[in-house]
Amino acid sequence: MDLKTLHQQFDEQGVVVIPQVLDKVVLSVLQQELETAIAQDKQQRPEVFDSGMVHNCMVRGEQMLALLDHSMLNHYIKALFTPHCIIYAYQSSSLAPGKGNYGSRIHVDCPRWIANYTSNIGVILPLNDFTPNNGATFYLPGSHRLAELPTEQTFYQQAKRLVCQAGDMVVFNARLIHAAGVNHDNYTRHALTINLCRPYMRQRFDFPRLLTKQQIDRLGEDGRRLIGMNVRMPVSLEEFYLPPDQRLYKPGQE
Numbered sequence: 001m002d003l004k005t006l007h008q009q010f011d012e013q014g015v016v017v018i019p020q021v022l023d024k025v026v027l028s029v030l031q032q033e034l035e036t037a038i039a040q041d042k043q044q045r046p047e048v049f050d051s052g053m054v055h056n057c058m059v060r061g062e063q064m065l066a067l068l069d070h071s072m073l074n075h076y077i078k079a080l081f082t083p084h085c086i087i088y089a090y091q092s093s094s095l096a097p098g099k100g101n102y103g104s105r106i107h108v109d110c111p112r113w114i115a116n117y118t119s120n121i122g123v124i125l126p127l128n129d130f131t132p133n134n135g136a137t138f139y140l141p142g143s144h145r146l147a148e149l150p151t152e153q154t155f156y157q158q159a160k161r162l163v164c165q166a167g168d169m170v171v172f173n174a175r176l177i178h179a180a181g182v183n184h185d186n187y188t189r190h191a192l193t194i195n196l197c198r199p200y201m202r203q204r205f206d207f208p209r210l211l212t213k214q215q216i217d218r219l220g221e222d223g224r225r226l227i228g229m230n231v232r233m234p235v236s237l238e239e240f241y242l243p244p245d246q247r248l249y250k251p252g253q254e
């Protein structure tokens with residue numbers, strides 16, 4: 001699909017699916033890393049309200065970190081949103097057999113509704129095919145233009161299912177009203193989810209401090225931008241007056 005058509009669909013429906021962005025080898029490594037992180041979290045924080053959802057995936061596996069420099073992923077988020085966008089949150093969404101998850105409530109991924117303005121977009125990277133039987137996300141087409149959530153009855157009467165394949169990349173307006181389904185299959189359905197915001201907004205975590213220097217050094221230009229390296233605040237006049245190539249808050253962050 002050409003970019004103009006993609007833009008049109010994104011504006012009208014609030015969601016687009018870009019086919020086959022991640023290959024099978026990458027998918028299998030991502031799945032292993034995610035399963036390891038889920039198992040570790042279950043041991044360390046068994047009681048949290050969003051149990052099973054992994055936060056800050058870029059520090060939970062090499063491949064999950066490397067994803068931030070994926071060229072196609074960056075190409076589409078820059079084209080559909082803004083070239084300066086940064087990560088608000090990078091998490092996972094897994095549906096165990098017989099279960100929904102924290103995302104199964106009817107919700108939007110951005111609390112602000114601003115007419116004709118997008119402050120956040122979401123990316124879902126399905127690591128398994130999304131099928132109606134394993135809980136493919138319910139969504140209301142065009143609902144990013146609504147200021148309020150509909151009733152549960154209206155939502156489920158009008159919702160479509162986000163049926164797509166492992167390796168696809170789903171990009172949606174974070175105001176799109178959606179809900180994860182319930183997995184009626186006998187295996188866990190995994191996905192990674194990235195919420196992106198404008199560069200002048202705050203991130204959910206202070207990623208430039210949360211990542212180690214070694215992790216940051218492994219990132220390229222896109223990955224560094226995404227974690228917020230171009231919008232760090234100086235803590236002193238020495239940092240404020242750094243030469244242009246070392247500036248912590250780069251110019252043009254719109």
Ligand SMILES: O=C(O)CCC(=O)C(=O)O
Pocket residue numbers: 093094103104109122124135136137138178179180181191193
């Ligand atoms: O896992 C899903 O199907 C939906 C994920 C979700 O609700 C979200 O990322 O906000």
